[in-house]
Amino acid sequence: MVRTASGQPGRIPGSQDPASPAGRAGRRGPAGPGSRDGGGARQRAVAFVRRHHLTPYVLLLPSAVAIGLLLFWPTVQIAEFSFQNYGIPQLTGQVPTQWVGTANFSAILSDPEFWLSLRISLVFAAVVVPLTLLAGTLVGLLLNRLGPRMAAFVSSTAMLAWATPAVSASVIFIWLTDPDGGVVDWTLSRLPSWLGGGAQWAGFSWTNSALPAYTLLTVLVVWQGFPFVAVAVLAGLKTIPAELHESARVDGGGAWRIFWRVTYPLLKPIFLVLLLLSIIWDFGVFTQAYLVTGELGNRDEYNLGIYAYDRAFTMPPSYGIGSALALILTVILLIITVGYVRASVRQGAVQ
């Protein structure tokens, strides 16, 4: 997999080379002095493309250029910058950038803030991913057993949570848990103590330290994430023939047993893809974490992505250290992505 990923960008431009002169000739055609000559050039270009079976490459060219320049090239640059000293003096051109070997990485590895942010990212993903999958699966199973109208109603409301932009969802949840006037603190302070309520909740700040902030983020991310899981699980359940469930029920299986004996094995590929996608999304969650932890500044609440962003952009900016952190984040996510791609290929999604 990794070989494909790294070999790919080298190969694509090579395969486009023959196509690009043809494309250019085609565009130049009408602008030429005589329209007849232009038409001729165009026809020759079309014939050239046909003869060499270049049509698919010509069609892929725009997307390959856009992805190459704006996704692939920046990733290469991140890798490059992470071995350089790159700050404001280098940006303004007063001092040339210098290669510093692995100095950025050794600085990061001896930095307790890096380890804290990594731990926060890992623990957050480890808590949120199972919760999202559990909530999504339960709602998916429920949707499958509801009548068509009720199912449409419930899935529409879930769709609304999914459609809520990350920025809106974040400000809503921050407002819900606001110490002055937020409905969550008000409710908690009025709950009986055996339910965990009590006066200590009045004016409780959820965003001032890491544990409450990430508890809030957990609820927020599960709320936004479960509908996708529910819809995917429901789509998978629809493909299971009803007779399978019925015969299992006749054999005397309870709901729990039927799920683990019949449903889960059949939906395993879908669960694997959902698991990997959720890990990638939740490990790298940025917008919600950035807003809930109070934009930048509360360093003990950073996850890995926010820490990289902070080191790159907060004064004094260090694009080298920021890039090195970004590279670490990218590599971690790429390792999980390899699993995701393998699962997709095994399912026959890449045909």
Added chain:
Amino acid sequence: MRLRSRTLRRAGLNALGVLVALVTLFPIFWMVSTAFKPATEIYSLTPHPLPAHPTLGNFRSVIDGKVIGLPYWNFLKNSLFVTLASVAASMLISLLAAIAVARFKFRFRTSYLIMLLIVQMLPQQAMVIALFLDFRSLGLLDNLVGLILVYTAFSLPVTIWMLRNFVAAVPREMEEAAAIDGAGPVRIFWRIMLPLVAPGLVATSVFAFIFAWNEFIFALTFLGTDYAKYTLPIYVTYFYGRGTVDWGSIMAASTLFTIPVMAFFLIVQRRMTNGLVAGAVKG
């Protein structure tokens, strides 16, 4: 007896469904309800679910732009411009690519599809560092065109995957029949492919629309200090960042920003989810 247990079970399931729907809707409901509350009710010691004296004051202050000094329309215009331009570019580019991977057999086809799956997962908060430096030297910071370029490119991996499924669903026989009748490739594209892929284009463009409309990291980083260029997500958080937090205005701004997305989503819900699930899970 049996009948009764079945109706009981049905009622129980329906009650559970209603409960899930209510819990899911609550945050959205609270946003809209707060947006209509006057300040005295927002900061009252006992919050009420519905505003006792509903007011449009919060919406008025958002639309007048008292806090930032520019009217709401300015930011709506920015967001619409960036979103519509990047959706159009993304649809054009990804339709070409989708036809290539769905209709042709060629050497790097599988590699290209796998490459799309991989780049789709690259973290934006990592790439924003390099793109910031590139765009700075190209003069594309504080410039909406820079955002259009980024949004177009970043939506491509998913839009190509989604469209690929819709193109593949167009029966090949129809194209072959038209070719036998003497129609050239261009005519086949306009007369057969485009009309049949149109619903897929709508569903896919909704995805691209939502991605560009909601995008936060690049807008935050590229649109530094030039308030006039802000897109709506940055406008919403601008309210949030200023000392005394005016929750009424934030919820009003957030409502105005969120409702169009939700409307879009509900309209194309079924196709959208089918396409997304097909793209993410299986074709």
